[in-house]
Amino acid sequence: FAFDFIVHKLSCTHYILYGICSVVRSIMFLEVCVDSVESAILSCLGGAKRLELCSSLELGGLTPSVGLLSEVKKNVSIPVFCMLRPRSGDFCYSSHENSFT
Numbered sequence: 001f002a003f004d005f006i007v008h009k010l011s012c013t014h015y016i017l018y019g020i021c022s023v024v025r026s027i028m029f030l031e032v033c034v035d036s037v038e039s040a041i042l043s044c045l046g047g048a049k050r051l052e053l054c055s056s057l058e059l060g061g062l063t064p065s066v067g068l069l070s071e072v073k074k075n076v077s078i079p080v081f082c083m084l085r086p087r088s089g090d091f092c093y094s095s096h097e098n099s100f101t
Contacts (some may be wrong), residue, residue: 033061033083038078040072051080059088 030050054061
């Protein structure tokens, strides 16, 4: 198995390593979490077969804006899946939170 990873620079000294290897019908492919047009383009050039588009990766990933999705789709030709997560923290939502998500 060969795994590829994408390094996301948060600051001059902080980096996050992303890379997910998925298996579908015994075929492995790379899905990468991205939060910008630049990281989406670089992920494609690096061999990604699918993108998970997020905002605020430092918070674990939140729902991206429609504008970011539009720009990413204009610049890549691979499938883009959006993170649907309205806030950071756990994944246990109250009935009030579920009413608007």
